Amino acid sequence: MSLSAEQIEKNWNEYRKRVNELFPARANALNKMYDYFEERMALMPASSTDHFHNAFEGGYIDHVLRVMDCAESLYNTWEASGASVDGFSKEELLFAAMHHDLGKAGFPQENGEVYITNDSEWHRKNQGKMYKHNPNIPFTMVPDLSLWTLQHFAVNVSWNEYQAIRIHDGLYDDANKPYFISRSPEAKLRNNMALILHHADHMAARIEYEMWRDKKPSVTATPVTKTVTKKTTSTELNAQDLFKDLFGDN
Secondary structure (H helix, E strand, O other): OOOOHHHHHHHHHHHHHHHHHHOHHHHHHHHHHHHHHHHHHHHOOOOOEOOOOOOOOOHHHHHHHHHHHHHHHHHHHHHHOOOOOOOOOHHHHHHHHHHOOHHHHOOOOOOOOOEEEOOOHHHHHHHOEOEEEOOOOOOOOHHHHHHHHHHHOOOOOOHHHHHHHHOOOHHHOHHHHHHHOOOOHHHOOOOOHHHHHHHHHHHHHHHHHHHHHHOOOOOOOOOOOOOOOHHHHOOOOOHHHHHHHHHOOO
8 A cells, every 4th residue: 555645745734734723832843843854754654564554655644644533533422422521622632643653753863763664675575564663763662752752842742642642552552551450540540531542543553454454545645636747656756756746855
């Protein structure tokens, strides 16, 4: 599965639009961060292996937009079903959804990305490992780097947002067990935001796996009217050349 150049551009424009519309009080700091990461983030994958989810150019932004949409849908479902949506705001939920995997962008330095193209054709063909982890950056868990990156760019984060980003992987991460397996009322999560985000991320990843399995196109990507050259519609583009075609040389 892959995205066309038009889909990548449309997703990135939608992503930046949501920053300004949903988080106006933090838009300046967020836009500085996204201006810095633009070339890397617009094209980076959401995972390293094809049967995980969105392991292709533009896969990260496609995934995050889907998580945001799933989070909002689940928020409405929980509320309509009688579950409490008190104790947090929809803005907090969508902020956490937008930034839950921010750490996958890597470190804010040259060649600091987490995923780099796998130069082993055998691993790509036989194991679906389209990308490999960059050996030149420190090992870190994604939620930790997500939160570090936000503070590095002076983006304010509420406790609800911090906690939801930190534990969004649920019980897939053993370190999260104390938050999800409580032995007393006092130890239970004070609101449902982290649960909704975890379910939204899981839902989005499952949808993306099924699209890969069934070879279906992304449901979040729609055509745009911009005319592109034959070069920009090729799925074999070099990432750097593709970025220049979409966003210019700046």
